[in-house]
Amino acid sequence: MALGRARHVCALFRDRDEWYEILVPFIQEGLQLRDRAFHIIDGRRRAEHLDRLRQAGIDAEDAERRGQLEVTGWLEVRGWDEAYLRGGRFDQHAMLAFLEAALKRGKAKGFRLTRLIAEMEWALSGLPGVGDLLEYEARLNYILPQYDDAVT
Amino acid sequence: MIVDIVRTHPVVLVGGVLQENPFYVPPDEFLVELRSREAGSRASRSETAGEPEGDVARLSDMLRDLLALGTLSALEAAREPAAVVERFAQAVLSLPFVELVFMKVESSPNWSGVEVLRAREVLRPSPSADDLQRAWLQASKLGEEVPRQLVREFAGLGELSLFIVPLGSQARYGWVAAGARAPASLDSFQRSVLEVGAQQLSATLRERQLAHLRAAETALRESEERFRLAFENAAVGMALLTPEGRFVRVNPALCRILGRQEKELLGTDWPSVTHPEDVPRVHEAVRQLTSGEKDSVILVKRGTHPDGTVVWVQNSLSMTCDADGRPRHLVVLIEDITDQKRAEEALRLSEARFSKLFRNSPAALALGTLHDGRIIDANDRWLELFGYERHEVIGRNSSELQLWADARERAGVIERLIRDGVVRDHETRFRKKSGEIREALLTFVRTELPGEREPINLSMILDDTDRRRAEVERARLDSITDSALAHLSLDDLLRELLARLRSALKAELATLRLVDENTREFVLRAVDGVPLERIAGIRIPLESSFPTPLDSPFLVNDLPRPEPGREDWYARVWSLLDLPLRATVGVPLLVEGKQIGVLALAATRTPFTKEDQRLLQVVADRVAPAIERGRLVETVGESHRRLAALSQRLVDVQETERREIARELHDEVGQLLTGLLFKIEGHTSAPETSRMK
Numbered sequence: 001m002a003l004g005r006a007r008h009v010c011a012l013f014r015d016r017d018e019w020y021e022i023l024v025p026f027i028q029e030g031l032q033l034r035d036r037a038f039h040i041i042d043g044r045r046r047a048e049h050l051d052r053l054r055q056a057g058i059d060a061e062d063a064e065r066r067g068q069l070e071v072t073g074w075l076e077v078r079g080w081d082e083a084y085l086r087g088g089r090f091d092q093h094a095m096l097a098f099l100e101a102a103l104k105r106g107k108a109k110g111f112r113l114t115r116l117i118a119e120m121e122w123a124l125s126g127l128p129g130v131g132d133l134l135e136y137e138a139r140l141n142y143i144l145p146q147y148d149d150a151v152t
Numbered sequence: 153m154i155v156d157i158v159r160t161h162p163v164v165l166v167g168g169v170l171q172e173n174p175f176y177v178p179p180d181e182f183l184v185e186l187r188s189r190e191a192g193s194r195a196s197r198s199e200t201a202g203e204p205e206g207d208v209a210r211l212s213d214m215l216r217d218l219l220a221l222g223t224l225s226a227l228e229a230a231r232e233p234a235a236v237v238e239r240f241a242q243a244v245l246s247l248p249f250v251e252l253v254f255m256k257v258e259s260s261p262n263w264s265g266v267e268v269l270r271a272r273e274v275l276r277p278s279p280s281a282d283d284l285q286r287a288w289l290q291a292s293k294l295g296e297e298v299p300r301q302l303v304r305e306f307a308g309l310g311e312l313s314l315f316i317v318p319l320g321s322q323a324r325y326g327w328v329a330a331g332a333r334a335p336a337s338l339d340s341f342q343r344s345v346l347e348v349g350a351q352q353l354s355a356t357l358r359e360r361q362l363a364h365l366r367a368a369e370t371a372l373r374e375s376e377e378r379f380r381l382a383f384e385n386a387a388v389g390m391a392l393l394t395p396e397g398r399f400v401r402v403n404p405a406l407c408r409i410l411g412r413q414e415k416e417l418l419g420t421d422w423p424s425v426t427h428p429e430d431v432p433r434v435h436e437a438v439r440q441l442t443s444g445e446k447d448s449v450i451l452v453k454r455g456t457h458p459d460g461t462v463v464w465v466q467n468s469l470s471m472t473c474d475a476d477g478r479p480r481h482l483v484v485l486i487e488d489i490t491d492q493k494r495a496e497e498a499l500r501l502s503e504a505r506f507s508k509l510f511r512n513s514p515a516a517l518a519l520g521t522l523h524d525g526r527i528i529d530a531n532d533r534w535l536e537l538f539g540y541e542r543h544e545v546i547g548r549n550s551s552e553l554q555l556w557a558d559a560r561e562r563a564g565v566i567e568r569l570i571r572d573g574v575v576r577d578h579e580t581r582f583r584k585k586s587g588e589i590r591e592a593l594l595t596f597v598r599t600e601l602p603g604e605r606e607p608i609n610l611s612m613i614l615d616d617t618d619r620r621r622a623e624v625e626r627a628r629l630d631s632i633t634d635s636a637l638a639h640l641s642l643d644d645l646l647r648e649l650l651a652r653l654r655s656a657l658k659a660e661l662a663t664l665r666l667v668d669e670n671t672r673e674f675v676l677r678a679v680d681g682v683p684l685e686r687i688a689g690i691r692i693p694l695e696s697s698f699p700t701p702l703d704s705p706f707l708v709n710d711l712p713r714p715e716p717g718r719e720d721w722y723a724r725v726w727s728l729l730d731l732p733l734r735a736t737v738g739v740p741l742l743v744e745g746k747q748i749g750v751l752a753l754a755a756t757r758t759p760f761t762k763e764d765q766r767l768l769q770v771v772a773d774r775v776a777p778a779i780e781r782g783r784l785v786e787t788v789g790e791s792h793r794r795l796a797a798l799s800q801r802l803v804d805v806q807e808t809e810r811r812e813i814a815r816e817l818h819d820e821v822g823q824l825l826t827g828l829l830f831k832i833e834g835h836t837s838a839p840e841t842s843r844m845k
Contacts, residue, residue: 012164012165018168
């Protein structure tokens with residue numbers, strides 16, 4: 001099926017190969033359509049991730065340089081003092097604000113929409129506050145319909 | 153927890169397939185569920201959430217399983233309920249950890265006790281049908297048990313490890329029990345798959361039920377709206393009443409019918425707008441409905457306007473009951489049938505009039521079927537004419553009754569009737585019950601009658617026998633008293649008349665006697681059959697009464713012979729005529745009520761009839777004035793003759809007298825006077841003779 005108005009997607013993969021096999025076409029299509037790509041992954045495998053994209057024929061460095069591709073780790077502190085898991089703990093409200101800001105930023109930069117991919121393995125890590133994850137995911141459904149962006 | 157995460161996403165991507173998430177729970181609902189869990193009401197969820205999760209691959213597999221179950225969402229509510237359950241059972245059975253599934257689904261309104269027992273073929277030894285039946289009997293009680301996970305020995309199946317998931321809260325829609333050969337047991341992932349699948353099925357059942365309820369509600373609302381519209385706009389009156397008969401709701405049509413405002417009716421009860429004579433029937437109808445004796449009642453009664461105007465209404469009554477079967481509302485449809493009643497009354501009167509006219513008609517009328525002549529009805533005159541009783545003719549046809557003197561005649565008449573629609577004044581002869589043949593004029597009219605499938609023949613029969621006889625008599629009379637008689641003298645007229653009468657009535661003797669007031673006797677004036685002179689001298693006293701009085705019509709067909717030794721006029725006639733007379737008929741001659749004579753006939757063989765007597769009377773009535781006039785003319789003529797004779801005699805007497813006087817004057821007085829003169833002259837001449845000379 002094609003993605004409709006509901007763009008909050010739960011993607012499950014048996015392994016990493018399936019991850020890239022399925023998501024790379026999605027990423028490539030976005031870059032070609034001049035959509036912004038925002039990937040939140042385990043920061044420890046950032047290089048591997050970019051390498052996988054390059055292997056798939058994506059000029060990740062160029063896209064990053066042009067600000068079309070942004071890859072960040074869960075715990076990575078960004079320039080404007082924000083992080084997915086700020087302070088090593090899960091704060092649903094901070095995370096909702098973070099995501100909304102990221103989507104707005106893409107729009108501000110002139111991209112048609114943002115294709116946001118967020119890995120969730122951290123949710124199985126027993127991180128403080130992770131018990132609010134379900135509530136966070138539910139509340140995300142209030143926010144995302146206000147944007148055209150796809151969040152996976 | 154992972155399962156719950158999946159439930160927060162409207163779209164899932166599993167195995168490279170992007171699809172709508174059948175397990176998705178909207179945020180409002182999900183947050184409520186979370187709060188509920190936090191309150192500890194969902195212990196099972198907490199238990200599941202607290203268990204260690206597997207790896208992503210396991211999660212992915214699990215999601216595939218979930219989605220397999222989730223395809224139930226594609227099972228539209230319109231699908232056959234048993235098929236939905238079967239599909240779910242097969243989906244559960246396709247889970248790798250399930251070898252056997254029991255399901256019991258009970259969902260209103262029409263999912264009634266769908267039960268399923270499905271086992272994989274891998275179950276070895278394969279259970280027999282009896283084994284499965286026994287297993288089901290055991291398993292059918294599983295839903296009532298508290299434990300969710302249990303191990304139980306099933307006859308024929310051995311020991312099974314079962315996980316039981318309720319469908320809906322309190323297992324309101326039933327339950328699903330999935331299991332495998334013990335000692336295997338389901339881990340939390342597997343249980344979650346089943347739970348989420350069961351939730352999905354429950355949701356489907358709930359949706360279905362809600363859809364049904366919504367549809368029912370919509371249907372009810374639409375039905376109520378339709379009812380309201382129908383109620384308000386109906387051409388017939390409608391009313392809802394309490395079982396006691398008070399108006400709860402009335403429509404405009406009823407207000408019009410009863411000539412009252414809505415508020416007037418709502419403040420009153422049914423009997424008060426009913427004609428008093430009909431109230432008991434209203435109560436009886438309501439009693440029949442409230443007692444359940446009848447489901448509906450049709451009641452025709454009279455309603456009343458406030459000004460007393462009566463309207464006829466036909467009421468269709470039925471009773472609605474509440475859930476406990478107690479009478480709730482009396483529903484009444486009221487139709488104004490006043491015009492219909494008037495028309496019926498007019499029709500009834502018309503039919504009564506027609507029936508009365510038919511029955512009492514002076515004409516003989518009958519209704520019969522056109523083709524076979526079966527008599528449907530006949531009036532009294534008809535029955536009298538033919539001499540039958542009504543029951544003897546109704547339903548029988550003219551052939552059976554042999555009504556036609558000539559049976560072949562009917563076919564031709566009916567053929568004309570079919571062709572022309574009417575046959576008028578057909579001269580025919582019919583047969584009475586007695587066998588007597590009568591002559592008649594028949595008029596047939598072809599018509600249709602309600603309730604009769606074939607055309608009807610309305611027949612009017614006029615017995616023409618008497619009229620025809622009268623015509624014959626008239627002809628005979630005319631032959632007797634034609635205008636030629638007027639030119640005859642009285643004696644010639646009487647002779648001619650008597651001759652014609654004697655000939656017409658085949659008599660040997662015809663006599664006409666006139667009253668002689670001076671002697672108070674009947675004097676023979678004319679006779680035919682014998683010479684007048686033979687019996688002219690016989691006079692009959694006016695008071696004679698033997699053999700019959702002569703001052704009124706008489707008819708004697710057994711004339712007695714005069715007793716020997718008798719010497720009255722009767723004996724003399726017999727003696728003079730010397731005829732063996734047997735019959736006589738006669739009538740008085742009357743002028744202005746006064747008898748002037750008697751006209752009589754006598755015969756030796758022919759018996760006379762009343763008709764003969766009537767004919768004689770008519771002749772007598774016609775000729776009596778002429779006879780009287782003739783007699784008067786004769787009398788006047790006689791008087792003239794006598795007057796002329798007297799005049800002549802007077803003249804003769806006068807002449808004789810004159811001659812006598814003249815003779816006397818000549819012979820006696822003249823001589824005397826001459827003598828006297830001579831004497832006188834003698835005296836004067838002696839002395840005076842010279843002077844005298």
